[in-house]
Amino acid sequence: MSTRRRFIKQSIIGAASVGAIGQLSAKTKRVAPLRPIVISTWDFGVAANRAAWEILGKGGNSLDAVERGVMVPEADLSNTTVGKGGYPDRDGHVTLDACIMDSEGNCGAVAAMEHIAHPIQVARLVMEKTPHVMLVGEGALQFALENGFERDNLLTAESEKAWKEWLKEKKYAPVMNIENASFNKERLPGNKYNHDTIGMLALDQAGNLSGACTTSGMAFKMHGRVGDSPIIGAGLYVDNEIGGATSTGVGEEVIRTVGSFLVVELMRQGYSPREACREAVERIVKKKPDIAKDIQVGFLALNKNGEYGSFALQEGFTFAVCEERDQERIVQGEHYY
Ligand code: ASP
Numbered sequence: 001m002s003t004r005r006r007f008i009k010q011s012i013i014g015a016a017s018v019g020a021i022g023q024l025s026a027k028t029k030r031v032a033p034l035r036p037i038v039i040s041t042w043d044f045g046v047a048a049n050r051a052a053w054e055i056l057g058k059g060g061n062s063l064d065a066v067e068r069g070v071m072v073p074e075a076d077l078s079n080t081t082v083g084k085g086g087y088p089d090r091d092g093h094v095t096l097d098a099c100i101m102d103s104e105g106n107c108g109a110v111a112a113m114e115h116i117a118h119p120i121q122v123a124r125l126v127m128e129k130t131p132h133v134m135l136v137g138e139g140a141l142q143f144a145l146e147n148g149f150e151r152d153n154l155l156t157a158e159s160e161k162a163w164k165e166w167l168k169e170k171k172y173a174p175v176m177n178i179e180n181a182s183f184n185k186e187r188l189p190g191n192k193y194n195h196d197t198i199g200m201l202a203l204d205q206a207g208n209l210s211g212a213c214t215t216s217g218m219a220f221k222m223h224g225r226v227g228d229s230p231i232i233g234a235g236l237y238v239d240n241e242i243g244g245a246t247s248t249g250v251g252e253e254v255i256r257t258v259g260s261f262l263v264v265e266l267m268r269q270g271y272s273p274r275e276a277c278r279e280a281v282e283r284i285v286k287k288k289p290d291i292a293k294d295i296q297v298g299f300l301a302l303n304k305n306g307e308y309g310s311f312a313l314q315e316g317f318t319f320a321v322c323e324e325r326d327q328e329r330i331v332q333g334e335h336y337y
Contacts, residue, residue, distance in 0.1 A: 086216025199246025227251025274309025
């Protein structure tokens with residue numbers, strides 16, 4: 001399978017990803033929107049996209065696809081940044097954050113929820129069964145249990161070991177998450193990454209967009225800390241007339257700039273997905289240059305035409321693309337620094 005994967009630079013696929021709506025050059029012009037298509041953050045997005053494609057490829061809807069897709073990393077116990085197996089907070093609690101948004105502007109979210117392995121399903125239920133958008137902590141857990149979800153222990157032996165290792169020094173700092181960066185691995189127990197969210201965006205055959213975002217947040221975060229991922233407008237935003245955006249990285253900076261909403265609004269003004277993501281990254285740099293240089297944030301966007309793009313603060317951000325002609329592509333995101 002991995003031999004079929006293609007690793008390419010985003011700039012190489014510029015023709016597919018950087019044209020603004022209605023402004024594609026003759027060379028890049030498309031007669032019809034490219035769909036269905038699903039994109040998601042990081043290399044682990046490949047497996048997630050594959051699950052989403054089982055629905056999209058058969059003409060299914062984008063909401064079902066993104067929910068099913070992100071459940072893959074949620075269930076992957078070796079993934080220490082999403083779902084069960086995610087690293088706990090500094091008090092040893094695994095608390096999960098997730099949100100989902102459909103093509104009609106409906107959305108649901110859970111934050112700081114413990115004991116439930118698939119927060120994205122609970123987020124969808126909040127959207128569909130309550131008059132609310134977000135449930136947090138004990139209330140989210142209560143709602144999940146009342147709706148038939150099973151209570152689970154989300155702290156795996158491996159994550160517990162890493163936490164105990166971390167407790168020896170208890171250094172609390174959001175370490176820059178750059179894959180392959182040796183200094184990062186040195187600072188994290190077990191050579192693992194301390195944060196990485198799956199954000200997924202899908203455009204279905206019928207032309208409808210949905211998105212989902214799920215994470216265990218920062219490893220060893222303060223108990224009760226919630227990042228951007230479950231916050232509509234920050235970690236995820238979808239407007240079916242325009243496109244969708246999602247983010248990964250240090251959530252505090254994304255919340256401060258309402259990043260995903262910003263990306264979608266820029267696309268509304270005619271920016272390509274890539275240019276919109278770049279502008280959102282530059283906004284973070286402009287507001288907090290001293291913080292921005294030491295952290296990672298990556299944005300990913302998909303517009304109504306099926307064009308996609310990304311931009312990150314630092315090198316190392318990747319995303320996965322799945323469409324009819326190529327279902328396992330990993331793209332290296334461009335970066336500011
Ligand atoms: N955005 C997530 C958070 O701040 C973490 C990540 O994507 O790396 O909780």
